[in-house]
Amino acid sequence: MDCIFCKIATKKIETEFLYEDEDIVVFNDLNPQAPVHFLVIPKRHIASANEIGKGDIPLIGHIFEVIAHLAKELGIGEEGYRIVNNIGEAGGQSVPHLHFHVLGGRSLQWPPG
Numbered sequence: 830m831d832c833i834f835c836k837i838a839t840k841k842i843e844t845e846f847l848y849e850d851e852d853i854v855v856f857n858d859l860n861p862q863a864p865v866h867f868l869v870i871p872k873r874h875i876a877s878a879n880e881i882g883k884g885d886i887p888l889i890g891h892i893f894e895v896i897a898h899l900a901k902e903l904g905i906g907e908e909g910y911r912i913v914n915n916i917g918e919a920g921g922q923s924v925p926h927l928h929f930h931v932l933g934g935r936s937l938q939w940p941p942g
């Protein structure tokens with residue numbers, strides 16, 4: 830499949846990983862919107878959060894646990910940060926492979942645009 834995040838996950842596109850295990854990889858966003866901006870993706874292709882099934886519940890829990898761990902490690906756990914998941918065109922999703930943005934290191938505005 831011609832999916833850029835599948836290529837990153839399978840190392841067909843060389844990307845430095847902040848974290849990797851059997852199920853997920855974490856890497857910095859190419860176009861960071863905050864001092865800390867990384868992406869967490871499952872290795873398995875899931876098009877968006879719309880496609881999450883019951884069998885994916887442990888995977889999603891695992892992703893959030895890893896995010897909390899990395900946020901602490903990167904020094905943004907205490908001050909706070911944001912987890913963003915864009916879904917579909919109106920949601921602003923540009924890469925059709927499930928990914929969670931983690932943004933921190935500055936004060937973030939609400940609501941988003």
Ligand code: 5GP
Pocket residue numbers: 833844856857858859860861868914915921922923924925
């Ligand atoms: P979305 O707009 O789908 O929520 O987020 C996709 C994100 O992936 C964007 O923030 C974009 O900068 C990032 N991105 C797109 N292509 C690449 C890439 O090849 N490498 C990395 N590290 N990030 C990418």
Ligand code: ZN
Pocket residue numbers: 832833834835836873874875925926
């Ligand atoms: Zn993919």
